[in-house]
Amino acid sequence: MHLSAVLQLFLQLAGKSGGRMMAFPVKWSLCNKGRRQSPVNLEPQRLLFDPNLRQLHIDKHRISGLIANTGHSVIFTAGNDTVANYDGMQTPVTDGMTNRLKAKTKKKKKNCYIFFIGPAFWGLINPEWSLCNKGRRQSPVNLEPQRLLFDPNLRQLHIDKHRISGLIANTGHSVIFTAGNDTVANYDGMQTPVNITGGPFSYRYRFHEIHIHYGLHDQFGSEHSVDGYTFPAEIQIFGYNSQLYNNFSDALNRAQGIVGVSILLQVLGDLSNAELRMLTDQLERIRYGGDEAFVKRLSIRGLLPDTDHYMTYDGSTTAPACHETVTWVVLNKPIYITKQQLYALRRLMQGSPDHPKAPLGNNYRPPQPLLHRPIRTNIDFKTPKVNGKSACPTMYREVYYKATSWKQH
Ligand SMILES: *[C@@H]1O[C@H](CO)[C@@H](O)[C@H](O)[C@H]1NC(C)=O
Ligand SMILES: *[C@@H]1O[C@H](CO)[C@@H](O)[C@H](O)[C@H]1NC(C)=O
Numbered sequence: 001m002h003l004s005a006v007l008q009l010f011l012q013l014a015g016k017s018g019g020r021m022m023a024f025p026v027k028w029s030l031c032n033k034g035r036r037q038s039p040v041n042l043e044p045q046r047l048l049f050d051p052n053l054r055q056l057h058i059d060k061h062r063i064s065g066l067i068a069n070t071g072h073s074v075i076f077t078a079g080n081d082t083v084a085n086y087d088g089m090q091t092p093v094t095d096g097m098t099n100r101l102k103a104k105t106k107k108k109k110k111n112c113y114i115f116f117i118g119p120a121f122w123g124l125i126n127p128e129w130s131l132c133n134k135g136r137r138q139s140p141v142n143l144e145p146q147r148l149l150f151d152p153n154l155r156q157l158h159i160d161k162h163r164i165s166g167l168i169a170n171t172g173h174s175v176i177f178t179a180g181n182d183t184v185a186n187y188d189g190m191q192t193p194v195n196i197t198g199g200p201f202s203y204r205y206r207f208h209e210i211h212i213h214y215g216l217h218d219q220f221g222s223e224h225s226v227d228g229y230t231f232p233a234e235i236q237i238f239g240y241n242s243q244l245y246n247n248f249s250d251a252l253n254r255a256q257g258i259v260g261v262s263i264l265l266q267v268l269g270d271l272s273n274a275e276l277r278m279l280t281d282q283l284e285r286i287r288y289g290g291d292e293a294f295v296k297r298l299s300i301r302g303l304l305p306d307t308d309h310y311m312t313y314d315g316s317t318t319a320p321a322c323h324e325t326v327t328w329v330v331l332n333k334p335i336y337i338t339k340q341q342l343y344a345l346r347r348l349m350q351g352s353p354d355h356p357k358a359p360l361g362n363n364y365r366p367p368q369p370l371l372h373r374p375i376r377t378n379i380d381f382k383t384p385k386v387n388g389k390s391a392c393p394t395m396y397r398e399v400y401y402k403a404t405s406w407k408q409h
């Protein structure tokens, strides 16, 4: 590379390139469009104390390698099998986690009599699903109140309130509402997309679909749990990063690709969320796997409970291929579903009328280990005073779910 090329690169990075911008490869578009770029200025007043963070470990043994002047930079590269022959084989420098990971993923394979292959075996069936077993940032998780960190940088979650039409389907694995696209939604003409912004997000996301997870009995059903408590059902609202990616499937395995907004459902007498009723009213028409029905003018925002408080963590999709690209937001209050609505859900079958197979319910993945991930929240609390001065940001130990009488059983 020559000086002119390097100069162009720096001009580009500095945002001063003007007409030259077009000359750069499309695959560098993140340098311009990205909203989570490095380096940054580390502002002391922005620091958050996270007690989950561990000591950084880098192996101390010596290795050989090559130092090079690349024309852009000075780079030392660890010798590999080709280069480092002078020393023979080298032990890689790791963060000390590799061996533990190997030990954990070596799981016994057992025959199970189940209707479809259960979550514990996903990664063993299809190599492309290996994240389901090997991943260390998987979802769902149990939200432990004592792990919550208050983060004052978190903003209010915003979801557009206008109504959209789409299709609700029984896929044989799940109940999914998908926003109508140009092909499907012609009845309404072109639809304005529903944007999901604010919250912990750096980007604007576009609503794509809703999944419903539920149990065949009230004790189980939700994927996320709070302090070990699972709810009878959970609604998950998914959107994709429309500033970086073209569509949902493209964003699924890309950085910052997906958001999942989780709403936990609780039974409380005859109370029901009105928008939820628009979905459950169609269940009779999607009794069997492969059935779909039209849902007209649903407000996604209308599904949200009446709270600004949420918890957020980085995780994955809860079905294969378990991509670890999902920023989860779990709202800190349930919405309500009636016993009749739950009954209608529990009547859904996986198969066709001829071979209905098993009920669709219990379509939840069990909680995955949090390991060292933080769960951040915008739930502020009275900062405790220490010697008359307010203490540094610390953990919040009470959640709405704990503080009120949400337990119905
Ligand atoms: C080994 O390192 C050299 C120099 O860094 C590099 O050119 C080569 O591609 C590497 N080979 C492999 C197999 O990674
Ligand atoms: C439109 O939505 C339907 C039903 O969800 C889907 O089958 C189809 O692939 C979508 N078309 C495009 C262009 O995304």
Ligand SMILES: *[C@@H]1O[C@H](CO)[C@@H](O)[C@H](O)[C@H]1NC(C)=O
Pocket (backbone or CB within 6 Å): 160, 192, 193, 194, 195, 204, 242
């Ligand atoms: C959602 O975002 C798109 C840009 O992707 C914008 O054109 C549209 O106006 C936004 N919708 C609303 C309701 O603000």
Ligand SMILES: *[C@@H]1O[C@H](CO)[C@@H](O)[C@H](O)[C@H]1NC(C)=O
Pocket (backbone or CB within 6 Å): 246, 247, 249, 250
């Ligand atoms: C999604 O976007 C990718 C990349 O632009 C494209 O290859 C693919 O065909 C798109 N898929 C759909 C369903 O539109």
